[in-house]
Amino acid sequence: MEEAQQQQDKNSLEFKSRIDLSHLQASVARIKSELGKVIIGQQDMIEFLIISILANGHSLIEGVPGVAKTETAKLLAKTMDIAFSRIQFTPDLMPSDILGTSIFNVKTSEFEFKKGPLFSNIILIDEINRAPAKTQAALFEAMAERQITIDNNAYTMKLPFLVFATQNPIEQEGTYRLPEAQLDRFLFKIRVNYPSLEEEIQILESKHHQKNKHCGSLISAILSAEAIEKYQNTIQEIVLESNLMRYIAGIVNNTRINANLYLGASPRASIAIMDASKAMAAINGRDFVTPDDIKRVAVPILGHRILLTPEREMEGFTTDKVVQQILETIEVPR
Template sequence: MNVDDVKALATRIREEVAKAITGQHDTVDLMLTALFAGGHILLEGPPGTAKTMTARCFAQALGVAYGRIQFTPDLMPGDIVGSNIYNFQTGQFTLTRGPIFCDLLLADEINRTPPKTQAALLEAMQEHAVTFDGTTHSLGRNFMVVATQNPIEHQGVYPLPEAQLDRFLFKHRVSYPGPEEERAIIIHHGGGSASHDIAQYGIKAQTDRKTLEKALETVGSVTLVDDVVGYIAALVRATRDTADLEVGASPRAGAMLARAARARAALDGRAYVIPDDVKALAVPALRHRVILSPAAQIDGRLVEQIVSDLVDQTEAPR
């Protein structure tokens, strides 16, 4: 498989998702980038903006093992990873696997459960494995989490811990559609049938686990020249030097941004990364890894604007 094959595969996935989802092109593109970069994505937006629906259709178009967890305040870690249950008939413990044992996990409304339960995802997202009762169980190389959350200012939510946020390759803000897209949504989903039943849209699987593994290998072979590496490093270091940010991005952020840039290049049919790949992904890759300074908060500054300014101020290779 080469980068042209990756681009063609991504195009087919987009077309399948578009059968049910009107608009949300940026969301689907970032989900594809996260997929081929071997990362996870957090979708944040108000209720009714098709976050969950988009994730479900995306999983359907991939055709891989799919799991879903509806996060609630009373959810326990065992409800996510599973547990060993004693079988009185055999006198032995039997492993009951939780919904996390899949290829693509939808963590719906992840910020509606306390941090203790949220932390059950940490090992899975970082190591692609889960451990309980002293035994480690692999989840597979292609394991991906698509999480959704409502904005923090809504009631009944728990802010994600920094360690949890850092496991996400991207944090994407899902916004309301434009006027024409909203009209199309009303026409498309305002009929008599239930719009949440994705079977009616005829979304067909476009890939499988082996094909995805080959695609990830192709993305890993995309060329990243020293000048672009230096640009990524300079951009990440710039987040630590500005007075507007109390906490800047970590070295892990730079490594993950590089992986994402490789994936974006492959999705564009290129076997090499250009600075524009880094610029396009800087905000979703860094916005959740930095913390505003008190002065910036008082001034009403936004993380997105600060990162965008740093991208503009950091000299890119020609």
């Protein structure tokens, strides 16, 4: 029995050395350290946003005003030496305001396309649910296909291309509900809560000592576009065993037959869990996925992709609670 355990430990050590993740881990640690200069707490949001970058997925950040949603996304973008745009969505925002428009050049007597703020690497969209359907549709194409079609011309977005969007769950006046198809394009829906009492005291102390220093000036760039692409490719090499694939499929399939749910998750959710759990394993220094990685990412991936039945909604159920129940129900692979 002891010999079998020793052999298993030996195999485990050999298994861990297949992919060198030291540079990726070091970069993630440095990014967290840079953000820690300004952002107090909100570790889950920071971790999920980093995973979002590594897994090449967009993220929707939901929380009440003042919990550092926008600030965290902006500062995270500053840790990367790539282009960044911030767009404030409003009810009168038109597609041309974010995509760009064709302008007539008198000298050449031709129309020239002037690119809008969506042509960037990381795009922070504040209050995404305030823009009308036309603008949402224009954004949807860019998110889904990494390209934009204008005047019958297709423009491919320069990689990396990631959308971080924020929305306020409380305020409903002047907002438009995002369609399910668009929500499905977000890898994560990250729910941001109030800080704890101790964290809020630290926030006050930090702000007091910063005086009038601008937060952005405290943050240094860590990653280049080439490094991000390299790490995204590395994530795809992380090992996912067949029994864990079955585990992921079982979780997602349960959402389609669950009595508490009116709408279950699509196969895109299964792929999202797979990619995100690989990234979760990588930032923890493992080149293989464990069930805990899958459980960790399942709630923010599935919560916005499923709909409660009217009865459960009236009873005060939440989609996150249903996902937690599913995770407790499905047998974990050994």
